[in-house]
Amino acid sequence: MRFHDRKETGSLMSLVTQDTDRLHGFLVEGLPYLATNSLMLLGIVGVLLSINWQLTLFILIPTPALFIGGGLFWRRMRRLFHRWWQRWSTFSAELNESLSGIRVTKAFAQEQAEIEKFDRHNEELLWAGVVADRTWFSFFATMNFFTSTGALIAWLMGGRAIIAGQITLGTLMAFVNYLWLFYGPLQWFNQVYNWMSRAFAGAERIFAVLDTEPEPYSAPHAIHLPRIRGDVTFDDVTFGYDKSKPVLKNVNCTVKAGELIGLVGKSGAGKTTFINLVCRFYDVDRGRVTIDSHDIRDIRLEDLRNQIGIVLQEPFLFNGTIAQNIHYGKPDATFAEIIVAARAANAHDFIVGKPNGYDTRVGERGTKLSVGEKQRNSIARAILRDPRMLILDEATSSVDTETETAIQEALARLVKGRTTFVIAHRLSTLRNADRLLVIDDGCIAEMGTHEELMTSEGAYRRLVELQVALSRVKAVGG
Amino acid sequence: MSPQTLTLKRDEDGALVLSVADQDPVSNVRVVRAAPLSHPSRYITFLDEKGRELCTVDRLDDLSSSARQLVEEGLAEYYLGHIIQRINDLESEFGIAYWDVETPRGRRDFVVSDVQSSITWLSPTRLLIVDVDGNRFEIPDLQVLDPRSQKLVEMSL
Numbered sequence: 001m002r003f004h005d006r007k008e009t010g011s012l013m014s015l016v017t018q019d020t021d022r023l024h025g026f027l028v029e030g031l032p033y034l035a036t037n038s039l040m041l042l043g044i045v046g047v048l049l050s051i052n053w054q055l056t057l058f059i060l061i062p063t064p065a066l067f068i069g070g071g072l073f074w075r076r077m078r079r080l081f082h083r084w085w086q087r088w089s090t091f092s093a094e095l096n097e098s099l100s101g102i103r104v105t106k107a108f109a110q111e112q113a114e115i116e117k118f119d120r121h122n123e124e125l126l127w128a129g130v131v132a133d134r135t136w137f138s139f140f141a142t143m144n145f146f147t148s149t150g151a152l153i154a155w156l157m158g159g160r161a162i163i164a165g166q167i168t169l170g171t172l173m174a175f176v177n178y179l180w181l182f183y184g185p186l187q188w189f190n191q192v193y194n195w196m197s198r199a200f201a202g203a204e205r206i207f208a209v210l211d212t213e214p215e216p217y218s219a220p221h222a223i224h225l226p227r228i229r230g231d232v233t234f235d236d237v238t239f240g241y242d243k244s245k246p247v248l249k250n251v252n253c254t255v256k257a258g259e260l261i262g263l264v265g266k267s268g269a270g271k272t273t274f275i276n277l278v279c280r281f282y283d284v285d286r287g288r289v290t291i292d293s294h295d296i297r298d299i300r301l302e303d304l305r306n307q308i309g310i311v312l313q314e315p316f317l318f319n320g321t322i323a324q325n326i327h328y329g330k331p332d333a334t335f336a337e338i339i340v341a342a343r344a345a346n347a348h349d350f351i352v353g354k355p356n357g358y359d360t361r362v363g364e365r366g367t368k369l370s371v372g373e374k375q376r377n378s379i380a381r382a383i384l385r386d387p388r389m390l391i392l393d394e395a396t397s398s399v400d401t402e403t404e405t406a407i408q409e410a411l412a413r414l415v416k417g418r419t420t421f422v423i424a425h426r427l428s429t430l431r432n433a434d435r436l437l438v439i440d441d442g443c444i445a446e447m448g449t450h451e452e453l454m455t456s457e458g459a460y461r462r463l464v465e466l467q468v469a470l471s472r473v474k475a476v477g478g
Numbered sequence: 479m480s481p482q483t484l485t486l487k488r489d490e491d492g493a494l495v496l497s498v499a500d501q502d503p504v505s506n507v508r509v510v511r512a513a514p515l516s517h518p519s520r521y522i523t524f525l526d527e528k529g530r531e532l533c534t535v536d537r538l539d540d541l542s543s544s545a546r547q548l549v550e551e552g553l554a555e556y557y558l559g560h561i562i563q564r565i566n567d568l569e570s571e572f573g574i575a576y577w578d579v580e581t582p583r584g585r586r587d588f589v590v591s592d593v594q595s596s597i598t599w600l601s602p603t604r605l606l607i608v609d610v611d612g613n614r615f616e617i618p619d620l621q622v623l624d625p626r627s628q629k630l631v632e633m634s635l
Binding site: 321323335336339343348349350351352353355356357358359361363368 | 510511512513514515516517520521523525529530531534536592595598608612614
């Protein structure tokens with residue numbers, strides 16, 4: 001996750017589509033041409049030497065300059081192409097963000113600002129390309145000039161040799177014709193620097209990604225745990241996305257299998273970070289998280305993730321059918337199992353009510369479904385997975401009351417017998433939690449049932465009283 | 479629920495009435511396919527007039543012959559579609575496609591937006607099109623159409 005936190009989506013897409021395409025082009029077309037042109041060069045030089053070795057040595061005089069110039073030029077071109085790629089990467093990332101946030105742009109009437117931002121990045125990209133291409137064409141023209149001087153030398157020295165009676169006119173004509181066959185591949189070598197510069201710059205970036213150590217990862221000694229009970233322990237855990245700024249500090253708690261734990265606290269307290277560590281999206285900086293007494297880092301990552309179901313506030317659906325999205329939870333599930341899961345999620349009725357039922361395409365990120373429909377689809381996906389642990393992160397905060405009731409019913413079925421962590425800002429939704437963990441500034445301030453925490457005058461009671469007071473506030477504009 | 483305990487009949491208004499075992503009959507029942515494209519003859523769902531599921535039958539064959547006939551009639555009504563015999567014209571602009579076609583019921587023109595979700599290839603030559611009003615049009619076999627119609631489809635899709 002740290003890798004994806006650092007990298008922009010557009011930048012990664014550019015790397016996957018453009019850079020691989022360039023490298024592919026060079027390997028598939030460039031290398032064979034390199035081989036054939038090299039052989040051609042050697043062959044033609046052999047023929048020229050056999051016609052007249054002195055003349056051949058004269059026309060080869062500019063050749064070392066080509067290769068030395070090319071070598072020096074290569075380094076500069078790689079820097080320029082690298083800069084061009086960075087501009088392109090930024091451009092792609094900005095475009096991806098603009099298109100993703102188009103609703104916000106239109107809601108705030110910021111179309112002109114977005115156009116200006118696009119123009120700015122476009123301009124920067126254009127100039128990076130112009131500088132790279134201008135430098136390249138200067139090199140290309142210069143190198144062509146040098147190769148052409150070889151032809152002049154051939155005519156000059158050849159003419160003198162004819163006058164001196166050393167060679168015939170016919171020999172010189174044959175020599176000159178072979179010379180143009182020599183210059184063809186040589187000029188191609190001038191161009192190949194451009195090709196290689198772009199391909200190698202792309203290869204650098206590709207291998208930088210491929211060589212990145214995945215974090216977290218399954219250690220070689222990681223144990224295979226196909227079925228967990230769901231006992232979770234945080235043992236003196238400290239963690240920060242930036243190691244110098246811990247978000248969770250010395251957290252200690254124990255959760256028994258099957259418990260429903262409510263995570264409560266102000267925004268930024270560390271609730272989502274707590275969940276991220278349970279799912280092992282990040283590794284702790286100090287301490288350890290255990291599941292069934294095993295350090296989470298010693299469990300095969302695939303086994304762990306296969307047994308955790310997540311329902312987020314903003315459910316994400318892939319661009320496919322409803323059935324395909326539910327199926328994502330368990331790829332080998334039958335269609336009958338998909339229907340059972342959808343029924344349990346209170347989703348079956350709205351699905352079969354659509355003209356194409358389960359074959360309805362949901363659109364990119366599920367845009368063709370309402371938030372409530374997406375949420376129930378997401379719950380069905382989690383139910384189908386039959387996980388031992390559940391994470392519910394504000395699962396009902398974005399829907400209307402009627403839909404929330406349907407979702408709450410579905411969630412009640414889902415959490416039975418599973419270790420569940422629920423984050424909810426509306427504390428009334430956590431009344432049935434077995435225990436509540438109140439997180440304040442990265443530490444567990446309080447722990448207990450709703451009744452226990454209400455009798456102690458701590459952070460939880462203050463939050464509840466505040467919410468009750470706010471619920472009495474008049475409607476917006478009143 | 480055993481499909482054989484399911485009884486279906488029409489009332490005097492022609493609406494479907496469903497009875498399951500000894501439960502009270504439910505009228506104004508609608509019959510739909512849970513997955514009309516991927517599983518057209520399976521997972522037949524019976525809905526009440528509020529769109530709530532009453533029951534689902536795995537296979538049409540599991541029903542009695544009289545119930546099956548009524549179900550098939552109900553499905554034909556719900557999934558009423560047009561078979562395209564010829565395409566007179568097909569124009570696209572800004573992602574919207576304007577179709578002018580000949581069907582057994584006469585000439586029809588319709589509009590399709592969002593090709594990706596409105597047009598489904600059921601096989602390499604069988605096409606299902608849903609227009610902006612939810613009407614269905616089908617090309618059972620693209621290769622049977624005249625060459626001009628085929629070309630229009632290939633250029634647009």
